[in-house]
Each structure stands twice: as C-alpha cells, then as structure tokens.
Amino acid sequence: MCAKNQLSLIIQSFRLISWWDMQEIGLANFQAVMNFLCTIQYKCQTKKPAGDPDAARWMGQSPKFNEQETDDLRIEFQLIATRLEVLGLRTAAKVVDHYVRDLTPLQDKSGAVVLKKTQVASEVLARTHEILRAIHAESETVLFLSIPREDVEWYRAPFTDWEAMLARWLELKGNIEECSKCVALERYGAAVFHVLLVAEFGVIKVSELFEVEGDRPGWGAVDRLHRITLKPHKDRTAVEVANFDLLSKLVPLMQAIKTSWRHKLDHVDNQIVWLDTDFSPKVAKEIISAVQGFMRILAKELPEPSAAVESGAD
Secondary structure: OOHHHHHHHHHOOOOOOOHHHHHHHHHHHHHHHHHHHHHHHHHHHHOOOOOOHHHHHHOOOOOEEOHHHHHHHHHHHHHHHHHHHHHOOHHHHHHHHHHHHHHOOEEOOOOOEEEOOOEEHHHHHHHHHHHHHHHHHHHOOOOOOOOOHHHHHHHHOOOOOOHHHHHHOHHHHHHHHHHHHHHHOOOHHHHHHHHHHHHHHHHHHHHHHOOOOOOOOOOOHHHHHHHHHOOOHHHOOHHHHHOHHHHHHHHHHHHHHHHHOOOOEEEEOOEEEEOOOOOOHHHHHHHHHHHHHHHHHHHHHOOOHHHHHHHHHO
C-alpha cells in the first residue's frame, strides 16, 4: 500500500478498517522508524573523534559528525518524521521535525547556503532517546478496537434485515444504526435500549391506528390493545373489526418483547427505567430478532389510519 493511501486511512477517523489494513499501515512503517533510529544510534556509538584517537582522548575531544554526515542524518530524521505521520503519531513527528530544523543548513535571503551544521555524536544519541520516549508516550494514547469476525457485519451493514421498515419509516434509521453498531462493539445494554425505542415506535403506530395511544403514547398502550382482543364482536369499533386479525397477531409479539426485558427494566409513568444494563449477547440478539419480526409485520400489514377507517366503514 502506498504512503498516500496509508495516510488517508489514518485521516478518516472512526472508520472501520481490516486487520490487513492495520498491518500495512503499522508494521512496515513502525519497523522502518525503529530501523532508522537503531542505525543512527549505532553510528553515534561507533563514531570516533577525528585525527589520532589517543590525542583526541587526551584532549577530551567528542566524536562529531561532519557537515556531510550531518546532512545525511537530517535526511534520515526527515524520513522518520514522514513515517510517524503516516502512523498517526503526529506529536512524535513534530518532535522529529523540530530536530530536523536544527540540522538544516542556514541560508541567506537568496537561498544560498551560508552555514552547514555539524553535530556531536552524544547529542544526536540523546535526541534519538528523546524521540523514542515521544513515540512510546504517544503510542499509549492511541487505542484500537477489534471487532470479532462474527459481529463485523453488524457494524459494516447495520441496516441488514431492516430494509422493509426503513422503506416505510425512515425516521427509524438512527436507532437502528446505533443498535446494530452497539452489538458489534459489545455494548449490549445500549443495543437493547435503541431497539426498544424502535419497538416502542411500532407500539405507538399500532395504538394510533386503534386510537388507544392515551396521554402518554408508548408501552402503556400494550395493555389497552390487549383488552381490545378480549372484546365481544358486537362491542368492537369499525376499525377494530376490520383489523382484528392483525391485532390478534401483534399483541402476543408486543407482550413477548415487553417480557424479554421485564427483569432488566421497569416501566414508570409510561417511561422505561433501567434496573440492570448487563444484557448477555444471546439475550440482546433475541430481543433484536423479536423486534425485527414485529416491525416487519407492521411495515407490511399495518394500514394507514385513514385506510383503516375506510375499510372498517365498508
């Protein structure tokens, strides 16, 4: 993978990428940075003072890199900074960039070089240790989350099996997407919360059809809908008569959904109150599946209120 493509993956935050992408972004570039630093450290550690070694030792001379060697070091540090930028370690890259400027020859206004730099080997070695500390410190702040293979599609295709519902009620998109992605991220309590909002939307639509939504539309309407199924035929309204078979099919589904989270949540003043958000993956996915089945029937069979009234009148 070319450096441009690698950098584009880093820039696009919160994007799902594969294990292979991670290796191409990280492994080759990180290894290159470490190789460059190790090579520079080796040069520093093996650098000898110019001239006679005994005389240099007697005079206390420190090994130094000449102008050309310093220029070569500058190029190597520039490559390190580029690799760190691709890795997303921008703070560490800035540390290296600052040092690159220290190694850059001075120029006059015309651009002509007026002073080439030289560097003491021990100072260069100290800079490599500083860069390594910066890399280590910043690396600890960058986290990656691995999604199990069996849950990848929950994140990658969050609307799978919800197409019919979204075709009719696009306003469900946000909660459906959050539900699916929470499953992928193993946030099962949050996934159930969002899917129950989808189910509650369905309950409200059914209660509106049968005109039992009450002052606080929501789960409280399930009991009122159930009572309709217990009415004698002669006491039913036109809408109830026309849609009785559908209601008889929906009420058990709504009751099953309510039962599935009853031990985790309570219902006060028609509002969901959380008692325990520790849902297992199995339970969460069962609830989601139940809601999908319920909402799929609604999307296909629930008439609009106007149509239901006309049908009942006939």
